[in-house]
Amino acid sequence: MLLTGAQIIMECLLEQNVDTVFGYPGGAVLNIYDALYEYQDRIWHIRTAHEQGAAHAADGYARSTGRVGVCIATSGPGATNLVTGIATAYMDSVPMVAITGNVNVDLLGLDSFQEVDITGITMPVTKHNFLVKHIEDLADTLRQAFQIAQSGRPGPVLVDIPKDVTGQKYEYQKQQPLPLAPPPSPSEECLQQAAQMLDKSKRPFLYLGGGVITSGAAEEARTFAKRLDAPVSESLMAQGAFDAHDPRYMGMLGMHGTKTSAEALHNCDLFVAVGTRFSDRVLCNAGLFARHCPILQIDIDAAEFSKNIEVDLRVEGDALEVLRSLLALLPQKEHPEWMQQVAVWQKQYPLTQTAASGAAPKDIIETLDRLTDSNAIISTEVGQHQMWTAQFYKFRQPRQFLSSGGLGTMGYGLGAALGAQAANPDRKVVNIAGDGGLHMNCVELATAAHYQLPVVELLINNSVLGMVRQWQKLFYGSRFSQTMLDTNTDFCKLAEAFGVKAYRIHNNEEIEPVLKQALAEKGPVLVDCWVDRDVNVLPMVPAGASVENPMLEM
Known part of the structure; x- marks a missing residue:
């Protein structure tokens, strides 16, 4: 059927099962907002007070559901107001599609009113971005944007669409969403090496990152912790991947992690990291991190291997697939003395806090x-x-x-x-x-x-x-x-x-x-x-210090 570019955008959103978008109208997206009026019974648009709020709302939608979040902004300042939200999603691997309007194609590059090179600006903070100059490319570009945002390690994709493209008409045919690109699979040899390391360990430490949540591997991670009979720590991004009520859970590791996690790191004989990029807030001093034991890292993104710290074995693959494969290879392990020692540290180093005034x-x-x-x-x-x-x-x-x-x-x-x-x-x-x-x-x-x-x-x-x-x-x-x-x-x-x-x-x-x-x-x-202004966040690892020796008081 013959539709305007703006209507094609709406139909492509419906193809992707998008039911909610966040944004703010403006001149370059007038055609898009006119189409949103027509499609308001199928797509709920939430107008935020600021475009940055729209980007963060799309991010929150995505993180809480696992689906792609969508935000819309006009050209120039509207588009640049999205950038902080896009960068936030990029750093935390959140699937998002940001749709921006731009000036007409023949006005691009002329410093026109409210024109900005948003694809150039966002290149470092998107998985990919597009400038759609021809209406015949619009539908396929949007479909590709959703595919890229969700494939492999997720992230934001920006699609910049000049106003005249949204007003032109073109033949539209409905399609099913493109299949996601398959993640890399580890070799059997690599999995066997990992299984041997796990089987040999007497004091394993299981550390979960945000990739466990992204891959939908939380249940497998919990089963893996029990099979390995290991204590568990999480990054900030992995909160909820492991039930914090479980006695295996030691709290966070890193600059403001628990003393229990620090002691377990100091005493473990194998550090198993799943779906984490080893950020500086976790490593603190990378040169002092887990020097005494081998590190096994499981991650979907090969670029994260040995980027911040050298590891002993790299297993490249989706956390869900890798954990399932390792569970098939790993017999039930029993480490009662190690788990008892962790329990002692948990009682010895509880998280405490005092406040001189106000509410704690x-x-x-x-x-x-x-x-x-x-x-x-x-x-x-x-x-x-x-x-x-x-x-x-x-x-x-x-x-x-x-x-x-x-x-x-x-x-x-x-x-x-x-x-x-x-x-x-x-x-x-x-x-x-x-x-x-x-x-x-x-x-x-x-x-x-x-x-x-x-x-x-x-x-x-x-x-x-x-x-x-x-x-x-x-x-x-x-x-x-x-x-x-x-x-x-x-x-x-x-x-x-x-x-x-x-x-x-x-x-x-x-x-x-x-x-x-x-x-x-x-x-x-x-x-x-x-709240009392002198209440501090403790434990704390000062800059340059070892994560194994956090400060417990100031």
């Missing part, structure tokens, strides 16, 4: 965890509250935790929460934020109110840029340069101005009754929790 972040998050039975979808901004969330909320399932790990994007969490809530209307979604992050994205409270998305904005309000201030306290002689947030913002009044109900917590006694009220609300709600 640990108590806030642990109460939230209990009231939601560890089953809420939790997003965060970036900073101290992000680490406290990973430490104290006991995630049970994959795709519960949404946070910017690689790029560390302040302002990410609220948009991500909106995307997750739109995708999961029957789930409780909570964004745990700092006051610095909320200052960056508070406009998205208007989006929550407009669409009555019942997100809980849980504000850990310590009136400082907490993580940066913590470093200033430790390494810069307590010279708190520009980290005191003395703005006097009344966040409850701000929320109410946007149409969001608000509560405040002043001390520990108020935590449970206020959180119960907030969680019972049918619409969006903000909870302003007053």
